[in-house]
Amino acid sequence: MRKSEQQSGSSxxxxxxxxxxxxxxxxxxxxxxxxxxxxxxxxLLAHGSEELISESITGxxxxxxxxxxxxxxxxxxxxxxxxLSDARCTLSDLQWNVLIPLELEMADRPExxxxxxxxxxxxxxxxxRNEHSALEQ
Numbered sequence: 001m002r003k004s005e006q007q008s009g010s011s012x013x014x015x016x017x018x019x020x021x022x023x024x025x026x027x028x029x030x031x032x033x034x035x036x037x038x039x040x041x042x043x044l045l046a047h048g049s050e051e052l053i054s055e056s057i058t059g060x061x062x063x064x065x066x067x068x069x070x071x072x073x074x075x076x077x078x079x080x081x082x083x084l085s086d087a088r089c090t091l092s093d094l095q096w097n098v099l100i101p102l103e104l105e106m107a108d109r110p111e112x113x114x115x116x117x118x119x120x121x122x123x124x125x126x127x128x129r130n131e132h133s134a135l136e137q
Contacts, residue, residue: 023048026074030067038115039106041070042124045077046099050091053078073117077124084132098131099124 019028023044026036044056056071056078085091102124106112115123 021047023052026067026070036067036070037107038070038112038120039103041074041120042099042103042106044074045081045124046095046103050082053091054082057082069117070120073121076121077128080125080128084128089132094128094131098127102127 016025016028019025020043023046025043026040027044029036029040044052048056057075081091081094085094
């Protein structure tokens with residue numbers, strides 16, 4: 001890497017923070033060859049815009065092999081979120097009430113790093129469905 005292409009530590013931190021806040025942290029780390037922790041696959045669902053979440057349903061053209069199953073799992077959950085979002089339970093409701101707290105809980109529980117994509121889908125999908133059901137009553 002040329003010196004002009006190198007980022008300072010503070011610049012990397014700022015870039016990672018921006019990726020976290022806009023829901024693209026898993027992609028940011030994956031593109032750099034970093035092992036993406038399980039909680040970070042929830043990041044797009046918790047913080048992404050409706051447009052980004054919708055785009056994730058079809059997935060990238062050539063994801064890295066290591067992340068393929070996680071992207072497929074997240075695509076399924078993105079589809080579920082879009083299906084369940086309506087006037088009584090908006091995307092923002094799901095994000096604030098379910099996905100942001102779930103993302104933070106997962107980040108705080110290192111034992112979850114052994115979870116498979118299927119197990120992760122079951123946990124996140126159950127949480128989304130429970131919130132949707134509660135708001136519809």
